[in-house]
Amino acid sequence: MRILCVAEKHAIAKSVAQILSDNHFQTRETGDQYTRNLEFTYRFPNNTMAQIVMTSVRGHLCTTDFPEQYRKWSSCAPVQLFELNIEKKPSADLAALEQNLAHEARNANQVMIWTDCDREGENIGAEVAQVCRRSNQRIVVTRARFSSVTPAEIHRAMQNPVQIDQRQVDAVDARMELDLRVGASFTRFQTLSFQDWFPDLKDGVVSYGPCQFPTLGFVVDHYRRVENFIPESFWKLEVKHNKDGVDANFIWQRGHLFDQLACLVIYEACMETPGPTIRINRVKSKPTSKYKPLPLTTVELQKSGSRLLSMSSDRIMTVAEGLYTQGWISYPRTETDQFDQNYDLMGLVQKQTHNGQWGRFAQRLVEGGFRNPRRGKENDQAHPPIHPVMHTENLAGDEKKVYEYITRRFLACCSEDAKGDQTDIEAVIHTETFKATGLIIKERNYLDVYPYDKWSGTVLPNFEEGEEFIPTEFMMKHGATIRPTTITESQLIALMHKNGIGTDATIADHIKTIINREYVVRHKQGNEFQFTPSTLGIALVEGYDNIGLDMSLSKPFLRSQASFRNLALICLGTKTKQQVVEDGIEMYRNVFEIVNRDKRTLRQVSSLAVGIHHIFLE
Known part of the structure; x- marks a missing residue:
């Protein structure tokens, strides 16, 4: 049996060939300077032997355009372009790629599509299939589905092909x-x-x-x-008190007022004899948590990356594509923020235990700290969330930054929420309510590996309900709204x-x-x-x-x-x-x-x- 395998780009074709052939393949030139044919023998689990030719394209083989006579701007009124026939035909500059596919398909029993597993990849795969069928009407077309360039995923895809999804095409x-x-x-x-x-x-x-x-x-x-934007002045009341050497800041529950006179009237009412006496109405302590992040999607990678890594979104995606092609991370184009319940997350965590930066944290997860990731609301039914699939410490520059973010995010997802105790204090001066909030962090958990999230503790003095005192500071302050960036x-x-x-x-x-x-x-x-x-x-x-x-x-x-x-x-x-x-x-x-x-x-x-x-x- 002879199988023609076609990837979307040469880098993926080479990586897949290395895995399926155990790095034993022969290379042949094609008519395209960016593409090579890689030949090897593959043994299926039932001991069937197949001769494989792995090659690639460079994105779409076809272009969609109007007929030649309407491509000049003076050829018709712009509104006519809504109705004119359009043509989908092979790109002239990719003729060598098409000739290579046609030549290899003539002697193949099967063509297996290895393009990226998204809508665009499905469409490119259909174009490849069309070229192969024109050359060999009897050829069988199948589709390899994979989410990462790892041995387990690639062998599974090779041994369990599916059909091209025509709806996506x-x-x-x-x-x-x-x-x-x-x-x-x-x-x-x-x-x-x-x-x-x-x-x-x-x-x-x-x-x-x-x-x-x-x-x-x-x-x-x-x-x-x-x-x-026009700045607006506002006024607010501020209360501060020092007790036993510890400061407490009380926030006015009105926030602020844009009317200076109204704020002044309230302030003076609070200052009346015997002075601005503050009374503690309620002291309430309760456990609290800071939730660990959701599994990583493409959009979240771009948003977080541009904010935390100081990289543009297009640069982030270029780097992520490179990491995927090299087999370090899963497919970086996914809308899914929930892992399948049967996904081997522990196996992925174990691969990170030898890392010099986060290896000890990964080991903590292996030894009992592992918790199932949160489940988001999105699932594209195609790819899992972005995650590391192999461990490496041989990256530099932007590749290192993006891989580190993806890995730390994954380990954080598999950890516990950060935990602490929160104390809320409600106080009253005259008729005005003020609140102070304290936080004691008891277990950092995921924060130990995910420095991109911040959660800091605020210690409050010990107050008791019904306690009264004159605050250290009670002021009316002026401010102004700030122009947005x-x-x-x-x-x-x-x-x-x-x-x-x-x-x-x-x-x-x-x-x-x-x-x-x-x-x-x-x-x-x-x-x-x-x-x-x-x-x-x-x-x-x-x-x-x-x-x-x-x-x-x-x-x-x-x-x-x-x-x-x-x-x-x-x-x-x-x-x-x-x-x-x-x-x-x-x-x-x-x-x-x-x-x-x-x-x-x-x-x-x-x-x-x-x-x-x-x-x-x-």
Whole structure:
């Protein structure tokens, strides 16, 4: 039996070949400089021998586009792009890859797809299968499902192949068609309109993307709040008391008041004879906990990484992909925040017991400290949460930072919550209530391995209910509201995820796109990246917002309703690809016609873009 195995990238093909062949394989050149064919013999558990050729592609083999006669911008009105036929055909620059697949498939009994196990990988796998079937109509197509490049996972996938999920293939086809039609029509409209109005843009492209525009909208909306911010003065009461050498800070339960006179009246009432006597009304102590983190998803990795590791989301994902390819971590694109009950978590913990930094903690878990991870609410039914699959101490730079974060997070998930005793004290001066809270940490537990979370104790003096005294300090203080910062990368990722803009696997790409389009500028403030919209970015968002659409192009509702939710319905089988495409086209075409009729409004606001130069597609 001869099996052709096809991975999504050469690095994965080589790693899989090394595992299946026990590092005994022969290498053959292909017509593509980035790809090699790796040959070896594989013995199945029933002693059946198979001759394996492991090769790879470089992402999608096909492109989706309009017919040649409509690719020039002057060939038709932009609105026609919603209805014209589209073509899906092989990419000319990947002809060598396709020829290699066709040649190897002729002599194969079976082709096994080893592309990434997500929707995009499923679609790429279907393209590979199509090429192989054209070359060999009798070839059997199977699919390898795996979540990490480890011997156990790879052998299991090899010995238990499944079928390609056509629903996932259809969902990606629908998304690509909608993105092409919507993106091309609005990009041509915007660019041609802006070039007419602003000669400085005559050589540039003002692009539109169904996901990149709502992403830009989040940045602009936040920027407006920052720019329109007006500080407001407020006043508050503060109580401090020192007893037995220990300080206690009591917080006014009103928080603060924006009316100075009202606050002054309350303060003076509390100061009346015999003075600001404070009475302890209640002292309550109770056990408390700080919950350990949930298992790690892709979105959480990007949010936490940008906030804690001082890395951009696209850099984090690039590094994580590399760690996965090398076999150090599980597949880094997952929405799942719960481990299957039968998952061998203890085995993974044991692999970390020899680490010089967290090995002792892992050993504590092995010796009885292990606790099952918390179960979140998400499960994509495809991949487990991100976790280390092998131990290594031979990493450096960003790879080391990301691997350490993933590993410490995993060990924290398998530990106990931090535990302590919390004391709440309620006190009254005149008619005003104040509260003080103390905390004594008794068991740090997961905090010992997870320094990214902070939980500090606050010791209070011993107070008794009914106790009265004059506080050490009782003051009326003035303050002002603080201007918010521009939006951080972790905030932007959270908004995109909440509103269904992009997927866990594409969020970083959409952020990178609006940076490359020069719609926003990413800058570092302290340890975090923040975003400020460019003049053109503001002009585009305000232009569309001022048209008064029911669902503005810069808001998430149109994209979420027209595509994101419907793609999930295709995967569930409750909607067909054609239904989703037709619904999406109708919604965006209606918006396009309104915008096209109201160019004047867009033109007035977009006058802000005068002087913008060098706007290019990536």
